[in-house]
Amino acid sequence: MLSVTQTGPAGALRASPSMLLRSSGGNRSDDVFGHSGQLLRRRERGNLRVVNFIGLTGPAGVWGLASANSMLLAASEINRRGGILGREIEPSYYDAGADIEDVVQQARDLIAHEEVDVFMGSHISAVRVALRKAIGGRVPYVYTPVYEGGERTPGVMAIGETPRHQSRPAIDWLANARNAKRWYLIGSDYVWPWLAHKATKKYITEAGGQVVGEEFVAMGEHDHSAAIDRIRAARPDVVVISLIGTDSIVFNRAFAEHGLAARMLRLAGAMDETLLLGIGSDNSENLYCSSGYFVGRDSAPNEAFRARYDAMFGRCSPIPGSIAQSNYEGLQFLAAAAAKAGSVSARPLLQASSRMAYHGARGEIVMKAGRAHMPIHLAEAQGLDFKMIKTF
Structure with a gap:
């Protein structure tokens, strides 16, 4: 688990996957957490504690660091605007690539000890299916990546392509x-x-x-x-x-x-x-x-996102592809839904997010009946880049 990060002069996250699995003893970034040079060893109840289960090991671990970076960037931006309903976002990470029963038990423990306000997830659907049962609608759960569609579980909000x-x-x-x-x-x-x-x-x-x-x-x-x-x-x-x-x-x-x-x-x-x-x-x-997203797509929202990502983490940091970038949009979605609902509780968030719009690197995403609608781009690989062919 990561709840405190070691940051360099440019605000870049310096963490290997193994570091993300445990608490770090480093300083918090001023932009993300709003406490200059102060190590908080206990979570502050006034903060909005967003727990993100991301793949840090296993086949999906290839996206882990860029996913963490993307969420930290969104937290930085939202906290600079005053947080979500006046509460600063305090992100933490758990490995969704571990055994599913272990992941589920971690979620149960967090709920039992009142250590989480919102769950996020950028992981395979098998983990989502197990987590939604364990969470049981008690805490809102934002699921960010591409998935098979059809998610209707109370308290679960999915924003990925179907x-x-x-x-x-x-x-x-x-x-x-x-x-x-x-x-x-x-x-x-x-x-x-x-x-x-x-x-x-x-x-x-x-x-x-x-x-x-x-x-x-x-x-x-x-x-x-x-x-x-x-x-x-x-x-x-x-x-x-x-x-x-x-x-x-x-x-x-x-x-x-x-x-x-x-x-x-x-x-x-x-x-x-x-x-x-x-x-x-x-x-x-x-x-x-x-x-719905390509790193190299020419658009004002994407170019702005990439510029801020590079400024915070450096141009040699892991590429924020579609899976990783979805973690950035997960927090932007949460901020917009909470602003509309006036609450971060599961039921009001679910009601507010059933019909709304929010903005991220993909541009404007419109939620209709709980489904995310966005332009879809078809691309062909050319070497190590994608060439845009058609937008649907």
Whole structure:
């Protein structure tokens, strides 16, 4: 857990994943916490204690540091404006990549000891499903990344992209512009790929395509030889990839190294510039991604976000791709919902957020009936960057 951070002269977070798992003995940033050089060993009850479960280990750990940075940047900005309903945000982090039962027990303990006002989450949906049951609506829970959709649990507010808006237009575009007819689906073996694939197969059929294969892979699996052999034998036009973090990096490298990148298109979910760096420019041919956010997209909100991120953490800090950036928007969403509700309690926040708008690096995000609506951008990898193709 991290509740106190060591910051350098430029306000940059100096923390490895192992440091984020425990309290640090460093000083708090003035911008984030508003206490110049003062080490607070006990949380102040006047602060708004936002506990973020982010992946710091496991396949999703590749996004961990940039996710923490993104949340700290949002906390800095909001605290400079006077906090949320006059309360300074006090962020802390727990590892969502640990055993799910351990993650759930940490949440239960935090609630039992009244150590949390709001939960945030940037982690896989399997953790969300377990946490929402443990939390039971007693504390508001903001879930930030791309997910399978359909979240209606009282007290849970999801702001990420869903298959209907993220995958459907990309599938239609590939069917029309690239004449894609045969599709193969491969994903991690948990709830997001299960349900995302269910929707994806429907969209493929509606686009006149055919699913020629589907499989799910255990998280952490790094030998994809057999899966690649099955893909080669199926001869798809497009491989839809729903693998997480480093698992996606390893698969995409192997896919290209086996000579398939030049012969087949790839459409990847939960893909961003962080993973693209790991995949490498030699392995990114014919790789497509659709998302509400890209680091390199030209827009005033994104350019302002990137400038503030670089100023706070340095230009060599971890890239805030779509998964990491969602942590920034999670706090901006919370601030807007609380301002409308006049409260940070679960029920008023849920009611206020069912129909509202907030602003982040993606621009304006409109919440309708609890669903986040935003422009979706289709991009193709070119080396280590994404080239914008179309906005839906």
